[in-house]
Amino acid sequence: MKRMQIGIIGCGNISAIYLKNLGSSEWAEVVAVADRIPEKAQERAVEFGIANACTVEELLADESIELVINLTIPASHAEINLAAVKAGKHVYGEKPLAVSLEDGRLILEEAKKSGVRVGCAPDTFLGAGISTARRAIEEGLIGRPVAGTAFMLSGGPESWHVDPEFFYAYGGGPMFDMGPYYLSALVNLLGPIRRVSSSTGIQIPDRVIGSGPKAGTPIAVQTPTHLAGTLDFAAGTIVTMIMSFDVRGASDLPRMEIYGTNGTLSLPDPNFFGGEVKLRRAGSDDWETVEAVFETEHNERGIGVDDMIKSIREERRHRASGDLAYHVLETMHAFMRSSAESRHVTLESSYKVPAARLDSLKL
Incomplete structure (x- = not known):
């Protein structure tokens, strides 16, 4: 089965473990990285062999990308999550889903309108x-x-x-x-x-x-x-x-x-x-x-992304979901x-x- 093409927004410290783990995923293929600071995106692209280091706007406009991983700071979670679902893309973000309850509800409502899924860390409970x-x-x-x-x-x-x-x-x-x-x-x-x-x-x-x-x-x-x-x-x-x-x-x-x-x-x-x-x-x-x-042998951060993609393909509920993140x-x-x-x-x-x-x- 063809792997789902993914773009990562936010190339800070936490992005390294996602890129490392998803590099060996059977379900996901990271094809682009973006950051508000272009140098950070370029550094991650070189480090992990990603062909496309681009702007946030370019990543969201890329029709080949089906799922966005949002690794920005918490204050930016709602903005990026909303932009991704409005662009018709599934989104999986770092915790929390949003800072405010109002933004959290809006993300889930917009995702439902667009027919896409929302996932959210943590996925440690899957370990x-x-x-x-x-x-x-x-x-x-x-x-x-x-x-x-x-x-x-x-x-x-x-x-x-x-x-x-x-x-x-x-x-x-x-x-x-x-x-x-x-x-x-x-x-x-x-x-x-x-x-x-x-x-x-x-x-x-x-x-x-x-x-x-x-x-x-x-x-x-x-x-x-x-x-x-x-x-x-x-x-x-x-x-x-x-x-x-x-x-x-x-x-x-x-x-x-x-x-x-x-x-x-x-x-x-x-x-x-x-x-x-x-x-x-x-x-x-x-x-x-x-x-x-x-057995869990290492830091499996990103396993929630794999489960989300697999569940989309199999038409079942995913576990590290937006509904769980909103309840939390x-x-x-x-x-x-x-x-x-x-x-x-x-x-x-x-x-x-x-x-x-x-x-x-x-x-």
Whole structure:
């Protein structure tokens, strides 16, 4: 079967792993790269043997390109996603789908009008770690899931990142930066989220860039840096979630755990594709390793693109979808609203979880 021709917009750091992985894809062929800074596109084209380094406008006008991968900064996600679907192209973007809920809805509406699909990172939940946990839950190893925890606790990226201001602007913070990994995994494990309650705050407002040419420059913190809340899932599971850039010391709290009527699952970091899943059965003092569904040997970023193309060819739903990304986006906004309005926020969106990835689709 002929591979789908793809164009990548945004040639920053993250583009390298997409280009590397998709270079060996059975389903995708990257034929063009574009960036607002032409030199970046040219550098990636030379590095990965891409024939066409062009402008964003030229890429979108190229009728041979069926799918656009949007790797721009979050503030540009909506603009590029909308331009791609209006040009009649499928689009797969980095997270989040958009910064605002209004833009997220508009992207999905325009895609429906144009008859194209929307996909969105993260696709880490398609890796062996979360896939193995999902099979364990579906096979009843912990009984009925009743509760869970999810923790991402750090001191923030300014100590090592040379240009970290965007992490603290609107649409940034620990929730919009790392929340999509945790929420996408949880939804795929437990189903759609029904409502959210939370408290949020800027607990450490005084931040300074710690490395690079901007070292010593103060950072204007414009978004919550500590968010603690509760997710009520439609199936009844209650998950406690904390996302923080305000934890300056180490923490031994697990990344994620799911508690069932017959036992507990300890999950690996959802920011990665692999990792062991541990099971402690009711009445036992020992953890056991759950046999992996398949092996994840490397960073598989881009596997969601492969699955999306394959699903288009096979006329089925793809997994790292715009519908999932929108449900996650609404959940993240609900964290902000719940705290600001001192109430539970019930979500308007829902999500029907597709069949799990159990095949050997690999990059």
